[in-house]
Amino acid sequence: MAERERGSAIVDFVLVGALTSLLFAAVLQLALVQHVRNTLVDCAAEGARYAALADRSEEDGAERTRALVTAALSADYAQDVTARRAEVDGLDVVEVRITAPLPVAGLLGPGRGLTVVGHALAEGDP
Numbered sequence: 001m002a003e004r005e006r007g008s009a010i011v012d013f014v015l016v017g018a019l020t021s022l023l024f025a026a027v028l029q030l031a032l033v034q035h036v037r038n039t040l041v042d043c044a045a046e047g048a049r050y051a052a053l054a055d056r057s058e059e060d061g062a063e064r065t066r067a068l069v070t071a072a073l074s075a076d077y078a079q080d081v082t083a084r085r086a087e088v089d090g091l092d093v094v095e096v097r098i099t100a101p102l103p104v105a106g107l108l109g110p111g112r113g114l115t116v117v118g119h120a121l122a123e124g125d126p
Protein backbone atom coordinates (compact mmCIF):
# COMPACT_ATOMS: atom_id res chain seq x y z
CA MET A 1 0.00 0.00 0.00
CA ALA A 2 1.40 3.37 -0.97
CA GLU A 3 2.06 5.92 1.74
CA ARG A 4 -0.38 8.43 0.20
CA GLU A 5 -3.30 5.93 0.42
CA ARG A 6 -2.80 5.37 4.09
CA GLY A 7 -6.07 5.92 6.07
CA SER A 8 -8.28 5.84 2.99
CA ALA A 9 -10.10 2.73 4.24
CA ILE A 10 -11.38 4.68 7.22
CA VAL A 11 -12.71 7.45 5.00
CA ASP A 12 -14.34 4.90 2.69
CA PHE A 13 -15.95 3.17 5.65
CA VAL A 14 -17.37 6.43 7.03
CA LEU A 15 -18.75 7.54 3.64
CA VAL A 16 -20.34 4.17 2.83
CA GLY A 17 -21.64 3.82 6.38
CA ALA A 18 -23.25 7.26 6.29
CA LEU A 19 -24.86 6.56 2.93
CA THR A 20 -26.14 3.16 4.09
CA SER A 21 -27.53 4.68 7.30
CA LEU A 22 -29.32 7.40 5.34
CA LEU A 23 -30.80 4.86 2.95
CA PHE A 24 -31.97 2.68 5.86
CA ALA A 25 -33.61 5.66 7.58
CA ALA A 26 -35.40 6.63 4.34
CA VAL A 27 -36.78 3.10 3.88
CA LEU A 28 -37.86 3.02 7.52
CA GLN A 29 -39.66 6.37 7.14
CA LEU A 30 -41.38 5.19 3.96
CA ALA A 31 -42.60 2.09 5.81
CA LEU A 32 -43.95 4.32 8.60
CA VAL A 33 -45.81 6.52 6.10
CA GLN A 34 -47.35 3.43 4.50
CA HIS A 35 -48.34 2.07 7.94
CA VAL A 36 -50.03 5.36 8.90
CA ARG A 37 -51.88 5.51 5.57
CA ASN A 38 -53.07 1.90 5.81
CA THR A 39 -54.20 2.42 9.41
CA LEU A 40 -56.17 5.53 8.44
CA VAL A 41 -57.79 3.72 5.49
CA ASP A 42 -58.83 0.87 7.78
CA CYS A 43 -60.23 3.28 10.39
CA ALA A 44 -62.17 5.22 7.74
CA ALA A 45 -63.64 2.02 6.28
CA GLU A 46 -64.61 0.75 9.74
CA GLY A 47 -66.23 4.08 10.61
CA ALA A 48 -68.15 4.04 7.32
CA ARG A 49 -69.37 0.48 7.99
CA TYR A 50 -70.47 1.53 11.48
CA ALA A 51 -72.33 4.60 10.18
CA ALA A 52 -73.96 2.53 7.42
CA LEU A 53 -75.86 0.37 9.93
CA ALA A 54 -79.61 0.97 9.92
CA ASP A 55 -79.71 2.32 13.48
CA ARG A 56 -76.63 4.59 13.24
CA SER A 57 -76.01 8.10 11.91
CA GLU A 58 -73.11 9.65 10.05
CA GLU A 59 -71.95 11.36 13.24
CA ASP A 60 -71.81 7.98 14.97
CA GLY A 61 -69.47 6.79 12.24
CA ALA A 62 -67.29 9.89 12.54
CA GLU A 63 -67.04 9.44 16.32
CA ARG A 64 -66.17 5.76 15.91
CA THR A 65 -63.49 6.70 13.37
CA ARG A 66 -62.02 9.32 15.71
CA ALA A 67 -61.87 6.78 18.53
CA LEU A 68 -60.18 4.17 16.33
CA VAL A 69 -57.60 6.63 14.96
CA THR A 70 -56.84 7.95 18.44
CA ALA A 71 -56.34 4.41 19.76
CA ALA A 72 -54.22 3.28 16.80
CA LEU A 73 -52.09 6.39 16.14
CA SER A 74 -52.67 9.63 18.00
CA ALA A 75 -55.36 12.25 18.61
CA ASP A 76 -53.43 14.53 16.23
CA TYR A 77 -54.46 12.26 13.35
CA ALA A 78 -58.15 12.33 14.37
CA GLN A 79 -58.60 16.11 14.18
CA ASP A 80 -60.34 16.29 10.78
CA VAL A 81 -62.85 13.44 10.34
CA THR A 82 -66.06 13.94 8.38
CA ALA A 83 -68.86 11.56 7.45
CA ARG A 84 -71.66 12.07 4.95
CA ARG A 85 -74.15 10.23 2.80
CA ALA A 86 -73.28 10.08 -0.88
CA GLU A 87 -74.38 8.34 -4.03
CA VAL A 88 -71.91 6.23 -5.96
CA ASP A 89 -73.10 4.58 -9.18
CA GLY A 90 -76.70 4.93 -8.06
CA LEU A 91 -76.09 3.34 -4.65
CA ASP A 92 -76.56 5.10 -1.31
CA VAL A 93 -73.25 4.93 0.57
CA VAL A 94 -71.71 6.46 3.67
CA GLU A 95 -68.38 8.19 3.07
CA VAL A 96 -65.91 8.85 5.89
CA ARG A 97 -63.02 11.19 5.05
CA ILE A 98 -59.92 11.65 7.21
CA THR A 99 -57.45 14.45 6.61
CA ALA A 100 -54.32 13.98 8.70
CA PRO A 101 -50.68 15.06 8.90
CA LEU A 102 -48.25 13.38 6.51
CA PRO A 103 -45.46 11.91 8.65
CA VAL A 104 -42.17 13.21 7.27
CA ALA A 105 -39.81 12.86 10.23
CA GLY A 106 -41.06 10.12 12.52
CA LEU A 107 -44.72 10.91 13.13
CA LEU A 108 -44.13 14.64 12.69
CA GLY A 109 -45.07 16.38 9.49
CA PRO A 110 -47.17 19.03 7.82
CA GLY A 111 -50.86 19.04 8.69
CA ARG A 112 -53.49 18.19 6.10
CA GLY A 113 -50.99 16.34 3.94
CA LEU A 114 -52.75 12.98 3.82
CA THR A 115 -56.41 12.39 2.91
CA VAL A 116 -58.09 8.98 2.88
CA VAL A 117 -61.71 7.98 2.25
CA GLY A 118 -63.71 4.95 3.34
CA HIS A 119 -67.07 3.90 1.85
CA ALA A 120 -69.78 1.49 2.95
CA LEU A 121 -73.16 0.62 1.47
CA ALA A 122 -75.90 2.22 3.61
CA GLU A 123 -78.47 -0.19 5.07
CA GLY A 124 -81.33 2.08 6.06
CA ASP A 125 -83.21 4.98 4.53
CA PRO A 126 -81.22 8.18 4.01
